[in-house]
Amino acid sequence: MHRNEIPPGTLYLLILRTLARSGEMHGYEIANSIQRISDDVLQVEEGSLYPALQRMLIKGWVTAEWGTTAGNRRARYYKLTAAGRKQLTVEMSQFERVIGAITRVIEAV
Amino acid sequence: MHRNEIPPGTLYLLILRTLARSGEMHGYEIANSIQRISDDVLQVEEGSLYPALQRMLIKGWVTAEWGTTAGNRRARYYKLTAAGRKQLTVEMSQFERVIGAITRVIEAV
DNA sequence: GGCTCTGCCATAGTCTGACTATGTCAGAGG
């Protein structure tokens, strides 16, 4: 079915943060990293990941260049731009703001 | 513009939780309550609220009946069903699960 | 009596973005 786990909008945040931590990664690594760190709660499907990366390229948040993996395969390596780093801080503070607000509503008496 | 504040999916949670706390409310009250408790961070637009309530009626999470407000206006009063209460617990635990996972990714070193 | 304001409900249509399904291609290893 639909609607697996990742709330719409937060995928950008997850990718940006992952790239910020690791400098440079290809798509597959990004997905695996997110999945692993989240203890398999967040599963980034390929059909979500690559379109998101394309959009992020268009928005100018990342750059990409082709390279070769350790296992000798071709892959596109993504890297944050300055705009991407800025976007990350925006998304982070927005995330905290909104999640904090939702939590207040949930926990209100 | 678009994409104001409320992440898709969480509107159900907010409405369910608000109704659970207050027993019975009409739409306007629900929206105002969420907005107030969230310190104006979450603004539930009417064009989001009423469609959401319709969907919740169809899903059987709430019932509605017409009544009159304190200010002598007609309004539809919504109330949680058993299924709605159950859905609330589902959404709550899912929310915590997913937000926890996202937080782990964000805060990972 | 009109007239505006606000409370309150509703819907049609747009748009973002995560999904499913599918396809490709290349190296690894049996």
Place this chain on the structure above:
DNA sequence: CCTCTGACATAGTCAGACTATGGCAGAGCC
């Protein structure tokens, strides 16, 4: 060779939060 897996990509579907708009009824003016 032949399958497996890593890795990328896209077309199409769908949920759902938005914009814009409209309607109606009571309150409180003048």
